[in-house]
Amino acid sequence: MSVDHSGFSTQAIHVGNEPDRITGDIIPPVHIASTFVMDGVGILRAGYDYGRGTNPTRDAYQVTLGALEGGEAVAFPAGLSAEDTLLRVLSRPGDHLTFSSDVYGGTYRLFTRIHAAEGRKWSEVDAGDLAAVEQDLAANRPRVLWVETPSNPLLDVYDIAALAQLAHAYGALLVVDNTFASPYLQRPLALGADAVIHSTTKYIGGHSDLVGGAAIVASDLVVPEGIEPWTDNGLVSEELVLLQTATGAIPSPEDSYKAARGLKTLAVRVDRQSRSALEIAQFLEVDPRVKTVNYPGLPSHRGHQLALSQMSGGFGGVLSFTVATPEDAIRVCESTQTFSLAVSLGAVESLIEYPAAMTHGTKEGSATAVDPTLVRLSVGLEDVEDLIADVDRALG
Numbered sequence: 001m002s003v004d005h006s007g008f009s010t011q012a013i014h015v016g017n018e019p020d021r022i023t024g025d026i027i028p029p030v031h032i033a034s035t036f037v038m039d040g041v042g043i044l045r046a047g048y049d050y051g052r053g054t055n056p057t058r059d060a061y062q063v064t065l066g067a068l069e070g071g072e073a074v075a076f077p078a079g080l081s082a083e084d085t086l087l088r089v090l091s092r093p094g095d096h097l098t099f100s101s102d103v104y105g106g107t108y109r110l111f112t113r114i115h116a117a118e119g120r121k122w123s124e125v126d127a128g129d130l131a132a133v134e135q136d137l138a139a140n141r142p143r144v145l146w147v148e149t150p151s152n153p154l155l156d157v158y159d160i161a162a163l164a165q166l167a168h169a170y171g172a173l174l175v176v177d178n179t180f181a182s183p184y185l186q187r188p189l190a191l192g193a194d195a196v197i198h199s200t201t202k203y204i205g206g207h208s209d210l211v212g213g214a215a216i217v218a219s220d221l222v223v224p225e226g227i228e229p230w231t232d233n234g235l236v237s238e239e240l241v242l243l244q245t246a247t248g249a250i251p252s253p254e255d256s257y258k259a260a261r262g263l264k265t266l267a268v269r270v271d272r273q274s275r276s277a278l279e280i281a282q283f284l285e286v287d288p289r290v291k292t293v294n295y296p297g298l299p300s301h302r303g304h305q306l307a308l309s310q311m312s313g314g315f316g317g318v319l320s321f322t323v324a325t326p327e328d329a330i331r332v333c334e335s336t337q338t339f340s341l342a343v344s345l346g347a348v349e350s351l352i353e354y355p356a357a358m359t360h361g362t363k364e365g366s367a368t369a370v371d372p373t374l375v376r377l378s379v380g381l382e383d384v385e386d387l388i389a390d391v392d393r394a395l396g
């Protein structure tokens, strides 16, 4: 199954972006008011009363994002607050959560330190080993199976449709962190997932100028049996909004605007980033100074066939590679000029990082520790010739 791209950019630009009815502004204005005047006691003029509840700029952005992912979107001030709120809606203390062993470090910390301390149980599985996943599901009966694909930092690709089927057979919901692919390259809800998570800090924002997140759920998804809902109907989209309003985990109007603007250029950015990343991967793959290259767009990558079948339009802008020694890897990371040494990804600026001590430093010494000769690149929008020359020079 591949993603239907017809209309992606048209929707990104127009859905939720109707010109202002009164002034004709071609883009919706940014509504920064914290409170809204009422026409009478309890009579709201346009459905708004207070900024922690709802805000027109945030609403418009959520409509656009929901259309692009094919579900109901709720925006948050960080990817991790989206994850935390979703977990609290879909599970209760005492429940079990199963996640792929290569989830984002912050996700790992949220599950194993915060939610575990509150009484949730957890286990890790290799999401590429369906037999192992099934064994875990049968033994632990988790509420939620949580995966990230492509994953970080090895760009492993996991079979969303197969995992959804397995999860459902054991009464679990499948959550896919779609940050690396973005809705332009992959739409997990259409493949059978129940919920999608984004760190909009990355591709959706796309310009290194906001921290944000979102949860997108199938519009008819209700909380699992055995969980007492907080709302009358138990719809997950409404439970998310209730918990968000109750705790105040809201993105600012300015960040909502920036993320909405990012959506409009998402397709052209990711197209270019994917093409450049493939060219850089091809350059590195035949370079004797490089040992292995991880990029799902390379036929040599173990996830290539699966990526072809569940992604479309490209393979994203992140790749990683190994060199001879840890010292070489650190030297490469510290020697580039166009690639900046920094964590994060998905922006217009190209970034380089050393996962073993940076993004994945907390895993040092564990069974899932990252290869100390690994270097990760997030390819931006600079000219690819300059990017290749930069990496070439840094390899020495």
Ligand SMILES: *Cc1c(COP(=O)(O)O)cnc(C)c1O
Pocket: 078, 079, 080, 081, 104, 106, 107, 148, 152, 177, 179, 180, 198, 199, 200, 201, 202, 211, 212, 213
């Ligand atoms: C960055 C990231 C997150 C966390 O998002 P924040 O916006 O930093 O809170 C979650 N998942 C993935 C895959 C990420 O890259």
